[in-house]
Each structure stands twice: as structure tokens, then as C-alpha cells.
Amino acid sequence: NPTNAIVARVSQTIFDESKIGFIYTDGNPAENEDNSLYGADFHYRKTDFGGKSLDAVLMYQQTEDPDYTDNQSAYSAVFSIEDNQGFTGGAQYFAVEENYHPGLGFTQRHNAELFSSRLMHKWIFEDFGILQEAATLVEVERWQFLDTGDLDSEKFTYVPFWLQLVRGDTFRLRLERSEEVVFAGNNPSGDLGFDIPAGTYTDSLYDFRYQAPNYMDLRGNIEFKGGDFYSGKFTTIKPDLDWQVNRNILLGVAYDLTKYEFDTETVFTREVELSMNITFTPSWTLATKIEYDNVRRQAAFTNRLRWNIEPGQDLWIVFNQGMVDEDDDYKFAVQNTQASFKFRYTFRY
16 A cells, blocks of 8 residues: 655754754654654764864654554764864764664664763874875774663774875775674674574674775775684685776776685685776766675676766766576576666755
8 A cells, every 4th residue: 555755854054163953753654654764863063172072962762653652763963073083982872772763765774872982193294205294093892782782792892004105106004903792693694604603702803905096097906804703713814906997997806715614625816897987978987886796696797877067957867687596507587677867956045
């Protein structure tokens, strides 16, 4: 049966740089049932706070769904101080009650609360050889169950160095230690299909990345990652290369190879992506991409043609096709085909 849906959003600037807003939605097209959401948010911003920029955001939302009578709220508080150099950082608290159920929208977690914080220090050098910028970073994140406070997952991230050279090259090393509780009946390995027994897992990993200057005709990056994967280990190498053939054509290729090692099994996963972007004229552009991974044995062919009629007026024509290698012989059968278009017109007054 058809259903009506309403989305209304109002925002007003206050205190010169701050905003207050309200949101209301009504309808649930997925289930064709009554559902409403009410919400308010306040964003306080001060761009001259001791030479830095201060942001604080408060948010509260309440849903009304006939399947539930209570515990239908979501709320958060975020605080951050930012600057181009020196110390910056922030903290966040976010909670989603068990029966929070927006009919227009989605949430990935219920009965959950998040505590997170971040602290970074950045240096900018005017005359320090080939080094132009450097930074170090610490992040902490903990998800726990809202009703009991028991751990769901937590993660500690440390970036000992992020370096940018005068030429534009960047180097980054990220170290991470995490703890996650796997409950009976859950399978966090996803499409890999590994059997991960219930329990609490403490994992450590490293992640090193190099990126070439983006102004070069031939540019790209390479990433090495490895460490624990629940009851096993993993190693990943991920090169990515772009070639600006000329002012109109940009070609790209990306490859992701990961090796998973368990006591009784070793599995390799491969993901390949080929892309092409063509600028026929300043108004006409075409973006094409082909993706394949050997785990699901699926390929995706996507095309997006854009016509920028004039500023504020755009037409997109999109054609997507999904294919699957059912017999693992690299002979693909069409799985689904989708075509759509979108027109945007901006009214100015």
C-alpha cells in the first residue's frame, strides 16, 4: 500500500556564528506503518577562541513508533578545538536507546553508547629541509551497552608520525590496539565465512601508507597493513595508481590483496578496481568504474554522465550493472541492471 512521508528541517543562525535547528519526520515506507521523529540540535561555534576554533554540538531525537512504548531516544554531545598547528582535539558522547527506530533513516546500533576522544599536535616548518609538516595523534573509542555498561568494543589508535614533504609526498604510520566481544550467533568475518568462536578478542595492527604528490601526471599511494584478526592473522598490501593521460582523461587502477591465516586455513582475498573519468567539455563529464572481488565473485559496472547546464542546474544519467561468476570460471552472468536519472535546479532569491 502507498504511504506518505514528510521530512521537515528548520535551522536558524544565532550568536553570529552558531546555529539552532529542529527536525521532524513522519512515515515509514519500509514497513507502511505510523512512525514519527522529533529532534533538536544546537551548534555553538567560535572561530576566535584563543587563536583556535571552538565547536560544541548538542543533539536530541525522539521517535514515536507503535511497536514501542519507551526507550526511543538518541542524543549526543560533541566538543572540539581545531587549528592549523599546535594542539587540537575533542571528545564525543553518543547514545542510542534500545527502541530508537526512525522510519525515515537508519541506525547501525541500538542500546549502545559511545565515548571517544582525540588529541593531535601538528607542526608547520618554514625552513626545515625537505620536511614541511608533521603531526602525531592519539584516539580512544569505547562502545558499550547502554543498559548495563558492559563492553562491546574499544579501540586505541596511535599515529607516531604523519609527515608531509615540501614536494607533497606524505608518510603515515598508524598503530592500533582493540578489544571486541563476539557473542554466540554473530559472525564478524562477514563474507569471508570464517567461524569466529564467541569470546573477547584483543587485536593489534600496524598500518603504513605512502602517498605521492597529487599534482603529478602519474600518481598514487601504497598501503601495508597487518596484525591480528580475531583468532588469526592478516596481511594486506594495497597499491593505487592514477594516470592523468591529458587534460580530459584520468585513468585509475587499485588492487587490494589480503592474506588471512588461521590454524587450519589460509585464504587470499583480492579486490580490483578500474576507473576512467572523461571531461568532454566543462559541462559534460563521464565517470566509469569496474569493481571485482574474488570472495563474493561479483563484479559491478557503474557509469555516471553529468551535464552541468549552468551553475545550479545539473542532470545526471546513471547506469549500473551487477554481474556474478557463479561457477568460478571468470564467465560472468548479469545479476541486476539499474538505470536512473536525477535533475537538480537551484532557486536563488
